[in-house]
Structure formats: structure tokens, C-alpha cells
Amino acid sequence: MKKGLARRAFAAAVAVGVGVSLAACSGSGGTSGGDAVRSGAYTGPKVTVTFWNGWTGGSQQTILADLVKQFNASHKNIVVNPVGMQWADISAKMPLAIKAGKGPDLTVAHGDDIATYAAQGLLLKADATAKELGYTAADFPKGLYEHGAYQGSQYGIPWSVTPLGLYANKDVLKKAGLSTTVPATEAEYTTALDTLKSKGVQGEWVDGYVFTGTFQFESLLWQFGGDLFDKDVTKATFNSEAGQKALQWMVDHVSKGYSPAKVAQDGNINALIAGKTAFNWNGIWQTSNTALLKDDWTAAPVPQIGTEKAVWSSSTDWAFVNNKGQDANRTQAAANFVQWMNEHSQVWAGGGELPAANTVRDDPALVKKYPNLAPFLEEMEYAHFETTSPGIPNAEATITVALNNALLGKQSVKDALDTQAAKADQLLQQNKQQYGG
Template sequence: MNKHLVTKAVAIVATVGLGITLAGCSSGGATGGAAAVDSADYTGPKVTIDFWNGWTGGAAPKIVPALIEKFNAEHENIEVKNVAMEWADIAAKMPLAIKAGKGPDVAVAHGDDVATYAAQGLLLDSGDIVDTLGYGEDDFPEGLFEGNQYQGTQYGIPWSVTPLGLYTNNDVLKAAGVDTTAPTDAASYEENLAALKAAGVQGEWVDGYVFTGTFEFESLVWQFGGDLFNDDVTKATFNSEAGVKALTHMVDQIDKGYSPANVPQDGNFNALVAGETAYNWNGVWQTTNEALQDVDFSVAPVPQIGTEKAVWSSSTDWIFPNNKGQDTNETSAAATFVKWMNDNSAGWAETGELPAANDVRNDPALVEKYPNLEPFLEQLPYAHYETVAPGISAATAEITTAVGEAVLGKKSPQDALDDAAAQADKILEQNAQTYGG
């Protein structure tokens, strides 16, 4: 499994238990204090700020320290210390560190973690920070800025986005006599999969893991007009008619012989690299995977199987921890660092993530330098991001359970989704008690 995927997958598992971990150091559901930042350019005395992040694999360990080194060279009164650790370790360590006043001055979290941290009073209200830095919802992809809000308060600033795309092994298609033009809808996708099967190739390997079966399922739910939860995130809705259609589509790939049964973790991506399959729904992060560099591959938007265009995407977001005794100068310096990093985030594309800042991401030079990013950029207008609610990771983990049970033939799509939704509803009820309304 790709190291980048390992750290993110483990983080998802860790955050499933985050509500329990945080409940032990809860501040009664109170939100963090406000952060005073007078200027986008910190002019106070020299300070050292700690930056926690989970980029330990792929190209990020080269890019992030290089950006920090450049920032430090340009700011005599700010020294940023890069503290990289596994995402799961951040989830485990940061709450207690913040309560003890030993947490970072700035950190990066996934979009579905921000509300959980905020509900526990672990984050500073960053409303004044975003105002001082000049940020608003129009500076980022639609829905991403407000995705950093909890109970009407801004707690985060978008940093990167990572949508799914359709990866294609062109050699496999050519050998099977199938057009290498990417399928765009259910009909063209079915036609190509049938042609591949006739040539002895199982064209898309479907798995039951977070990476990437869950993400494919969620994309399909939205494509069929459904959603994962109701508007106030008190009830699971992924077992709706749209959810059943989505999961049935995935199971059908196995039943029709387009996919083998019991695909192991990352088996679909490895099969694409090995020339054993033609298509793989996977994230933008794979564009920089060294395993693909000797493969004649291309990427395209995921096909529209349902009635609407939709695709899953994750995000990473800047957060300002509410450390006990947090130094206001360090918070101000951290805000300057965040603004600088966003302004200089074009190189972030080299790590397989898209800059969230519209003015950086939409610069034509970005696609000229990284042409494989174009299909992912094309999908952002209809991308769906993580559900925003405290403790949501435990509820979304039930989606993976349902997908796994269905694709392994243990339960029908309807039964798997109904059972998972019932468990998710219990978790959502418990979340309401743990984190408050």
C-alpha cells in the first residue's frame, strides 16, 4: 500500500475513536477563544512556531521543508519548526498536548476532523484571522470555506484538495482493442468493460476498503442524487435508493465478471500498474506515485454513472490550536506563515495534492507544468467534501463496513447499507451527547 495512503487510512481509523479520546479532556463543548491578529505580516519580536503535519511520505517530505526553509529565510522574526508525524499520531497526541499548553501553534487537519476539534474547545476561533488575511468563500472551491465552520464560527483555512479521478492503463486497452478515449458515462463505461472482458481482462477491480471502494461508493451516491447524511447530520441516509443503486453498481462489476471478487487492499491500483486491469478510481495523489512512471497511463474525470456529475474529494485545512497559555505573537506569526504558504502553494501540486487557493490553482502555469492535474481540476465544481460534524469519522466508518460486506457477497447492498445506517444512527446519537448540539 502506498505510504501516503497508509498514513491517511490509519488516520481515518484513529479518528473513529477520536470522540472517545477527546471526551476525556472535554471542555464541556465550549469553543476556543478568539485569536487576535493585527496584520497579515507579523512585525512583532522574533518567535518560534511549531507546525504539526502528517506529511511523512511521498514527495511532501521534500516540498514542505523546502517551503518552510524559504519562508524562514524571508522572515527574520519568525522561525517555523516542521514537526511531521503520522496522521494517526497527530490525532492521538494533539488534544492532550493542547490542553497542557504544549501543542503546535499551527497544524493541518483533514476536513472531517475540524469540527471534532472545534467542539472540544481545542481550536482558536479563526474568524478574525481569515478577515485579516483577506480570505472569503470565493477564494476557495465551492463549499470548502464553510466546511471549516462549526456552529457558525470559522475554525480553519483550506490548504489542499484531493479529488478522485479515473486512471487508465493505455497499454491494456490497446492490447484488448479498446479505444483509449476515457468513458464519460454509464453506457460508454459498460461498453468498454464488456469489450475488455471479451478480451480476457477484468477492467475495473472493485474493493471494499476506504481506499478506494468507499470513495467510489460515495461518489456514486451523490451521482444518483443521494447524500450520506441528512442536513443536520442526525441520521444516516446512505441507505437510500441512491445508495442502493450506487452499491449495486459496484457489486454488479463483480457479478458480471468485470472485477474479481475479494480484491485486497490496494490490489486494484497494483493491478493497474502491473497491466492486469484497465481502470482504477483513485485520488489525485497517485499522479506522483513512482510506480506509475513507467506505465503508459492517463487520467480523466470519473465517469458519470448516475444522473448527476459528482465526485468525492478530501481536503486538508490549516487550524490554530487553542493551547493553554497560547502566545498571541506566536498565533500572529502562524497566521503570516499560513498566508505565505497558501500564496506559494503551486509547488504543492508536485506532491499529488491540489492547492486550495483559487488564484494559485487556476494559474494556467500549474497545468502546463503538471498536465495530469487537469482532469482533477475540471471536477472541482461538482466535488463533494467530507461531512462536517463532530465525531463524524466513526459514523462514516460504517459506510466502509457496508461496502466491504456487499462486495464480498456477505450481504445484499440493501441489507448491508441498512445495517450500517442503523449503526451509524446510534453513533450520531452518541455524538450529540458527547459533543452537544
């Protein structure tokens, strides 16, 4: 379920060439729309709510279609029309569509896109709607709700979260004479990798791609006490001592023979499935990977390599769209749909994503129905979510470039991080000029 791959790949291309202009915007410091209509039970005339989303295939598309069908059947005056497209296409198409009054009434956005959309004036504020629906920060994982805010106003209402975990091929571990209990500490993990190496197995393949090298690096960075950017998101800090420790740990996998020097996109998860490696840091979405399900595998929280527990997690948020001439009835109906979907989100876990609503995610019935999700639920206490700042995906993409250059031996760890941090600083400055604030 590589939901953000196309979007992040585009951002990576921009990051390499700092002079390239940023994504289309309604203008520097675009003004967002007013509040979305308060929810309440929608009792107005029959309306059709257009809902853009990036779930275009696999189990998620099927689950979403079924949920929408159930909602439509139980709401005689609301018809939700889901329109699936690539995530990158949503970002590209919304500005012009909204300006023409032809955008969706509702969309779903990743956590690091919300601020960009808000700064572009593409979204309605959701403060009043969230209050009417009864949502507060306490209803979601720690730190998540705030990621849907921009300049003091709420724009996103959380829908799902997708943390990283550690996958293990139990057959490979058994053949190496190792316990199938997945390592939880740096010492246990290193011992396992050394044992696997002695048996001719490169135990964990690291890569220089967003999926999943960048997510692994960010998890390690936070574990070593670092952060991606400063508090105001004006300067990159991923080249700190913590960042160097994180990337060095990954580079050492290559130099110590735990990993091949050059791993293709998806090479690590494919190697795990093929029995060529034992471990892979990957997202919760792999729990619905039908190829993986054929193997004797298990998942666990990512091991604690640094001084504290931390793990990367993405998120998706509902967002109400600020179309020219937006129909208030459709927005109010969309709010009803959002509330209903969050209340019925347990089945969403079957597609490899955790429901964001605490009441649903913490219900023992969820892990009873989807036992493979247990380790990912455990990680919610220390998950780190995406940075919130307009245009931030472009600056984030420089991290992937640094990883690639270091893992391939093109630059030292320090030089790779310093070079890309400087480029990220330029992009952050461009973002400020582009979006204001």
C-alpha cells in the same frame, strides 16, 4: 499518499463495535478558544512557530521542507518548525498536549476533523484572522470554506483538495482494441468493461476499503442524487435508493466478471500498474506515484454513472491551536506563515494535491507545469467535500463495513446498507451526547 488511512482505519474499528467510546475529548460540548490573533505583517520579537502535520514521507515531505526553508529565510523574526507525524497521532496527542500548553501553534487537519477539534476546544476561532488575510468562501472551491466552520464560527482555512479521478492503463486498452480515450459516460464505461471481459481482462477492480472503495461509493451516491446524512447530520441516509443503486453498481462488477470477488487493500492500483486491469478510481495523489509513472497511463474525471456529475474529494485546512497560555505573537506569526504558504502553494501540486486557493489553482501556469492534474481541476466544479460534524469519522466508517459485507456476498446490498446505517445512527447520537449541539 494514503494520508487518512490510519485515522480512518481506527474509525472503522470503532464503527464495527458501536459500544466503543469515541475519541478522547475535553468534555461534552467542549468550549473552543477565542479568536486567533489578527494577522497583519508580524513585527514582534523573534518567535518559533511549531507546526504539526501528517506529511511524513515522499515528495510532499520534501516539498514542505523546501517551502518552510524558503519562508524562514525570508522572515527574520519567524522560525517555523515543522513536526511530521502520523495523522492519527495528531488526533490522539493534541488534547493532552494542548491542555498542558505543549501543543503546536499551528496544525493541518482534514475537513472532517475540524468540527471535532473545535468541539473539543482544541482550536482558536479564525474568523478575525481570515478576514484580516482577506479570505472569503469565494476564494476557494464551492462549498469548501464552509467545511472549516463549526457552530457559526470559522476554525479552518483551506490549504489543499484531493479529488478522485479515473486512471487508465493505456497499454491494456490498446491490447483489447479499445480507444485510449477514457470513458466519460455509463454506456461508454460498460461497453469498455464488456470488451475487456471478452479479451479475458477484468477491467476495473472494486474493493471494500476506504482507499478507494468508500470514495467510489460516495461519488456514485452523489451522482444518483443521494447524500451520506441528513442536513443536520443526525441520521444516516446512505442506505437510500440512491445508495442502493451506487453499491449495486459496484457489486455488479463482481457478478458480471469485471472485478475479482475479493480485492486486497491497494489491489486495484497495483493491478493497474501490473497491467492486469484497465481502470481504477483513485485519488489525485496517485499522479505522484513513481511506480505508476513508469507505465503508459492517463487520468480523466470519474465517469458519470448516475443522473448528475459528482465526485468525492478530501481537503486539508490550516488550524490555529488553543494551547493553555498560547503566545499571541506565535499565533500571529503562524497566520503570516499560512498566508505565505497559500500564496506559494503551486509547487504543492507536485506532491499530488491541488492548492485550495483559487488564484493559485486556476492559474494556467499550474496545469502547464503539472499537465496530469488537468482532469482533477475540471472536477472542482462538482466536487463534494467531507461531512462536517463532531466525531463524524466514526459514523462515516460504517459505510466501509457495508461495502465490504456486500462485495464479499455476506449480505445483500440493501441489508448491508440498512444494518450499517442503523449503526451510524447510534454513533451520531453518541456524538451528540459526547460533544453537545
